[in-house]
Amino acid sequence: MLRYVLRRLLISAVTVVGLVVVTFLVVRVLPGDAAAARLGPEASQADIEALRAQLGLDDSLPKQFVDYSAGLLHGDMGPAVSTGRPVSDELLDRLPATIELAIAGLAIALLLGFPLGLLAAARPGRLSDALARLFAVLGSSMAPIWLGLLLIFGLYSTWQLFPGPVGRLPIGTPPPPEVTGLYVVDSLLAGNLTLASQSIQFLALPALTLGLGASAAVLKMVRSAVLQTADSGFVRTARAYGVPAREVLLRDQLRNAMLQVLTAIGLVFGFLLGGNIIVERLFNWPGMGRVAYDALGSNDLGLLQGYALIIGTLYILLNLVVDLVYGLIDPRVRLGGSN
Amino acid sequence: MTRLAVENLRVEVPGRATILDDVTFDIAPGEIVGLVGESGSGKSMTSLAVMGILPRGVEQTGGRILVDGVDVTAVPRRSVAHRFAMIFQNPRDSLNPLMRIGEQVARMVALHQGLDRKAARRAAVDLLEQVRIVSPAQAARKYPHQLSGGMCQRVMIAMALACRPRLLLADEPTTALDVTVQAQILDLVVALTEEIECGVLLVTHDLGVVAETCDRVNVLNLGRLVESGETHEVLGNPQHEYTRYLLDSARELEVGP
Numbered sequence: 209m210l211r212y213v214l215r216r217l218l219i220s221a222v223t224v225v226g227l228v229v230v231t232f233l234v235v236r237v238l239p240g241d242a243a244a245a246r247l248g249p250e251a252s253q254a255d256i257e258a259l260r261a262q263l264g265l266d267d268s269l270p271k272q273f274v275d276y277s278a279g280l281l282h283g284d285m286g287p288a289v290s291t292g293r294p295v296s297d298e299l300l301d302r303l304p305a306t307i308e309l310a311i312a313g314l315a316i317a318l319l320l321g322f323p324l325g326l327l328a329a330a331r332p333g334r335l336s337d338a339l340a341r342l343f344a345v346l347g348s349s350m351a352p353i354w355l356g357l358l359l360i361f362g363l364y365s366t367w368q369l370f371p372g373p374v375g376r377l378p379i380g381t382p383p384p385p386e387v388t389g390l391y392v393v394d395s396l397l398a399g400n401l402t403l404a405s406q407s408i409q410f411l412a413l414p415a416l417t418l419g420l421g422a423s424a425a426v427l428k429m430v431r432s433a434v435l436q437t438a439d440s441g442f443v444r445t446a447r448a449y450g451v452p453a454r455e456v457l458l459r460d461q462l463r464n465a466m467l468q469v470l471t472a473i474g475l476v477f478g479f480l481l482g483g484n485i486i487v488e489r490l491f492n493w494p495g496m497g498r499v500a501y502d503a504l505g506s507n508d509l510g511l512l513q514g515y516a517l518i519i520g521t522l523y524i525l526l527n528l529v530v531d532l533v534y535g536l537i538d539p540r541v542r543l544g545g546s547n
Numbered sequence: 548m549t550r551l552a553v554e555n556l557r558v559e560v561p562g563r564a565t566i567l568d569d570v571t572f573d574i575a576p577g578e579i580v581g582l583v584g585e586s587g588s589g590k591s592m593t594s595l596a597v598m599g600i601l602p603r604g605v606e607q608t609g610g611r612i613l614v615d616g617v618d619v620t621a622v623p624r625r626s627v628a629h630r631f632a633m634i635f636q637n638p639r640d641s642l643n644p645l646m647r648i649g650e651q652v653a654r655m656v657a658l659h660q661g662l663d664r665k666a667a668r669r670a671a672v673d674l675l676e677q678v679r680i681v682s683p684a685q686a687a688r689k690y691p692h693q694l695s696g697g698m699c700q701r702v703m704i705a706m707a708l709a710c711r712p713r714l715l716l717a718d719e720p721t722t723a724l725d726v727t728v729q730a731q732i733l734d735l736v737v738a739l740t741e742e743i744e745c746g747v748l749l750v751t752h753d754l755g756v757v758a759e760t761c762d763r764v765n766v767l768n769l770g771r772l773v774e775s776g777e778t779h780e781v782l783g784n785p786q787h788e789y790t791r792y793l794l795d796s797a798r799e800l801e802v803g804p
Contacts, residue, residue: 441640445703448598449655449710450628463645539690540644 209542212535220528227520228280232273235513246289263287285514290506295514299496303518304389305376306495309418309488310480311390312411316419317426317476324423325430330457332435340427347424356417356490363413370413373491377406414491418484422476429472433465440464467538474530481526482519548616549573550746551597551714557609558589558596558770566592566605567770574714574746579737581761581778582750583793589770590750594716597748598633599624615713629659632707636719638699642691648702649675649687655709674705678735697728704735708743715740718750733760754797758782766790 243259244251260266263286264275279286285295328340363369376391377383384394384403392411395404437443438461446456485497492498496515503511535541551574558567567589574580584590595601597612599619611618619627635641643651652671656662662670668687675683678701691699700720707715717736721729737760740747749761757764757778764782765775766789774787785791 441635441637442643444600445633445635445641445706446643448600448631448633449658449706450625451654451658459646460643464643538645540692543690543693 209535212541213532216528216531216535220524223524224521227517227524228277229273231513231516231520232276234516235509236269236272238509243289285517286510288503288508288511288514290503290508290511295511298499298511299514299518302494302496302499305493306481306484306488306497308376308390308392308411309414309484309493309495310477312415313418313422313480313484314473314477316415317422317480318473320419320423321426322430325427326434326457326462328427328431329434329438329461330453332438337431340431344424344427344431347420347427350421352417352421352484353486353490355420356414356487359413359417360490371406371410373413374410375492375494376410377403378410381406414484414487414493417487417490418480422480425476426469426472429469430465433468433472434461436468437461437464463537467534470530470534470537474526478523478526481522548576549613550576550578550615551748552613552616553593553597553610554613555610556593556596556607556612558592558601558605559608560605561608565770567596570610570767570770570772572765572772572775574748576744576746577741578762579740579747579749579760581757581764582748582767583752583754583757583764584767585752585793587769588767590752590767591718593767594633594718594748594750597714598631598716629710630713631716632710632712632714633716633718634700634703634707634720636722638696638703638720638723639691639694641703642699644691647688647690648694652687652702652705652709655706659710671705671709674708675702677708678702678705678739679731680705695728696724697732700724700728700732701735704732704739708739711743712745715745715747716750717747719752720749721756722751722753729756730759736760754782754793766793 243256243263243265247255247259264272267275276286283296285299287293288295288298291298324340324343328337331337359370360373364372371378381403383391384398384400384407387394387397391407392404395401395407434457442464443456443460446460447453451460484495485501487493488495488497489501496518500512500515502508503515553573554571556567556570557565559565570589570593572580572582582590582593592601592605596607597619601607607620612620614627614630617627617630619630642648649668649671652674653664653667656670656674657664657667660667660670672683672687675686680686680698680701686694686698691702694702715736720736721732724732733756736747736749749757751757761778763776764778766773766781766787768789774781774785774790781790782794785794
């Protein structure tokens with residue numbers, strides 16, 4: 209197991225380095241002059257030249273990369289051209305909001321997708337299966353922006369069950385003292401139940417918007433992975449020896465299917481982290497997706513580079529966790545080959 | 548009393564094909580009966596029908612299957628599951644890759660003998676010893692992928708014993724194993740059959756295996772029994788053309804063309 213863990217850690221580290229190189233190069237190759245963009249259309253050529261020199265944009269590519277990497281090691285991603293604040297501050301301030309939303313979305317996706325997928329796989333072809341699959345088709349064919357608008361229209365405008373799309377808390381309400389940056393967790397840590405319940409209410413609609421679509425993906429994956437195990441020899445053995453169907457489903461089929469499902473959950477969570485720019489925009493959720501959206505509007509390549517780097521790194525960490533859990537579940541991975 | 552009596556068994560894919568037609572044979576306590584035939588002759592379907600686990604879309608449409616005189620097709624499966632055990636061609640695939648083998652045997656013990664977890668674990672180790680696995684307590688903590696094919700088949704047999712079966716169905720149990728291991732597994736099956744007095748239905752295409760282990764043999768061709776009788780008579784003096792054809796092909800394989 210130790211060797212497996214070390215190997216995974218090494219691979220992750222190499223991937224992060226690769227990510228740094230790629231994001232760096234892509235931004236340098238793209239057209240557009242960061243200095244000109246920052247100074248606006250009115251700037252004189254001389255001012256632009258001066259800023260270029262100040263930002264180090266005239267240096268050779270290798271030197272720029274070395275400077276950039278050295279900065280990264282100190283957590284410095286350079287200044288964001290559009291706002292003047294450091295890129296790392298712009299993004300990391302917003303990271304907890306994005307993570308909170310992604311976790312909530314994943315929780316909804318798992319709570320819905322898992323049992324429904326199991327239900328569908330327990331009796332393939334029956335009514336329960338057909339209904340679950342109908343849900344999956346609806347869930348995956350509904351664009352988040354459309355679903356989000358529907359939810360806002362129905363649950364906020366019409367029935368007033370949830371607060372409107374104005375961010376993480378009611379306007380003017382101070383956030384809980386920061387520990388994790390996740391408002392629900394921080395409010396609970398501060399013992400402030402009112403604030404916790406408010407945070408949850410504000411989180412609900414954007415999380416549902418993300419989670420419903422993702423639950424369809426989880427459902428389909430659980431169903432197909434469990435069904436695949438139905439034809440395997442060990443399930444036949446368990447059935448032939450009279451092991452109750454429920455136990456076969458949970459202890460034999462689901463556990464073996466988990467290996468596949470886990471990979472899918474990793475993908476879904478990665479998608480929730482990086483793919484919620486539209487949902488954050490729609491609900492005025494102050495996450496990293498919002499920053500990226502605005503950076504795109506103001507042609508702030510440095511900020512976009514930072515966004516790509518952070519999301520990419522999170523994604524790599526996530527895959528590392530999935531791989532490690534994989535090792536915990538599967539003795540063939542943990543213990544290696546024969547004997 | 549016979550352990551297994553199959554009477555006029557008929558199995559079909561309704562409206563499309565007849566898989567087994569009017570198959571009749573029986574097995575006495577402590578007796579090993581062979582069922583031979585080519586691929587597609589219906590051998591495996593016969594054992595699946597007896598076990599009550601025919602694939603989706605395939606149905607038993609006629610005949611009776613009696614185990615110890617009880618018609619198992621007429622009562623709920625769960626109530627008779629404990630009378631059977633089955634071992635298969637690919638022993639490693641037949642075991643759950645994520646569960647320790649001791650746990651897998653213990654679970655069958657708990658299920659069929661009503662023991663609690665701890666007692667079932669101890670019983671499982673005893674069973675592993677009974678199927679001649681060396682240092683059974685250690686082996687119990689291993690996962691299937693850490694064992695050889697022959698060892699996995701021994702584990703399957705231990706699971707079968709856990710059910711204290713009246714009838715053991717062995718579907719090509721040695722086909723995937725190499726020859727020395729094959730002989731060991733067959734010896735084990737023969738010894739245990741005498742010990743617990745169950746009946747064994749040995750499904751195989753290997754006439755050598757039949758000659759070594761079976762008391763009697765049934766020859767199946769295109770879903771019909773074409774010949775049955777004492778092993779030495781059927782193999783020594785085949786009456787049916789198809790049996791002679793099987794024997795000839797087996798000899799050709801041995802001698803070479």
